[in-house]
Amino acid sequence: NAGVTQTPKFQVLKTGQSMTLQCAQDMNHEYMSWYRQDPGMGLRLIHYSVGAGITDQGEVPNGYNVSRSTTEDFPLRLLSAAPSQTSVYFCASSYQAGWGAATEAFFGQGTRLTVV
Amino acid sequence: KNEVEQSPQNLTAQEGEFITINCSYSVGISALHWLQQHPGGGIVSLFMLSSGKKKHGRLIATINIQEKHSSLHITASHPRDSAVYICAVRSPYEGATNKLIFGTGTLLAVQP
Numbered sequence: 526n527a528g529v530t531q532t533p534k535f536q537v538l539k540t541g542q543s544m545t546l547q548c549a550q551d552m553n554h555e556y557m558s559w560y561r562q563d564p565g566m567g568l569r570l571i572h573y574s575v576g577a578g579i580t581d582q583g584e585v586p587n588g589y590n591v592s593r594s595t596t597e598d599f600p601l602r603l604l605s606a607a608p609s610q611t612s613v614y615f616c617a618s619s620y621q622a623g624w625g626a627a628t629e630a631f632f633g634q635g636t637r638l639t640v641v
Numbered sequence: 642k643n644e645v646e647q648s649p650q651n652l653t654a655q656e657g658e659f660i661t662i663n664c665s666y667s668v669g670i671s672a673l674h675w676l677q678q679h680p681g682g683g684i685v686s687l688f689m690l691s692s693g694k695k696k697h698g699r700l701i702a703t704i705n706i707q708e709k710h711s712s713l714h715i716t717a718s719h720p721r722d723s724a725v726y727i728c729a730v731r732s733p734y735e736g737a738t739n740k741l742i743f744g745t746g747t748l749l750a751v752q753p
Contacts, residue, residue: 538693566741567645583740591695617682630674630729630741634683 526549531616531633538606538640546601546636548616554631555621557599561585561612562635568615574599575621606640613637644668647728647744654751660715662747664728667709674741675702675713676727684727687713718751725749 532547550557558573570583574593589609590611599618603610616633645666654660664673665731675687688695690711695702699718704711715722728744 560743565745567643567745568729568741569743570740573740575714629686629689630676631686632676632684 529618529633530630531636533636534634535637536639538603538638540606540608540640542606544603544606546614548599548601548633549597550618550631551597552618552631553596554618555596557593557603557616557618559581559589559591559599560617562609562615563612571601572622608640611638611640643702643744644742645671645728645730645744647747649747650745651748652750654749656719656751656753658718660718660749662713662726662749664711664713664744665709668730668742670730670732672731673704673711676729677725678725678746680724681749710744720751720753721752723749
């Protein structure tokens with residue numbers, strides 16, 4: 526049971542390049558999400574998905590695209606990288622909680638992205 | 642003002658000391674999570690709680706729903722406990738989503 530697997534672990538991009546951060550989970554979780562972590566700030570939600578074929582924007586979606594074609598995979602695409610996207614990115618997954626409930630969150634190992 | 646506030650932001654302790662990290666929040670919640678992040682590493686869930694107290698090894702988490710406050714305690718601290726500890730809450734008003742609101746973290750360094 527691998528949990529949540531993120532690749533790559535490190536990446537350097539030039540401004541204007543595009544790339545895809547991969548995220549896969551093997552726990553059959555409905556809910557998957559992408560966060561970015563910046564110094565002095567809490568993790569901020571970029572995009573999330575409540576199931577295959579369903580995605581929605583989070584707090585900081587600009588410059589990022591996502592898709593959810595399968596339950597297992599939730600890739601994050603940077604369309605045209607900018608220095609402001611230099612950050613640590615985390616993918617997370619969990620079972621879908623109902624109203625007023627909560628479920629444990631599982632996180633990937635993170636991707637450290639530098640845009641020069 | 643952040644909806645989730647942690648204190649202290651930085652904490653240095655000597656090995657063996659009892660450590661307390663605090664988390665206060667301003668929204669109604671359905672659950673509170675304590676997470677651990679080692680330097681350069683991923684994020685691991687330590688606790689999820691909605692009331693009372695939970696214990697796992699040397700770690701204890703408590704929550705007071707009325708006061709909107711939670712504490713994470715580490716007994717007999719060890720250098721391997723050095724990490725960032727993050728508090729996160731889930732609001733029941735987010736409906737069917739599992740959105741979390743995160744604190745900025747507490748950086749703990751335990752010196753031998």
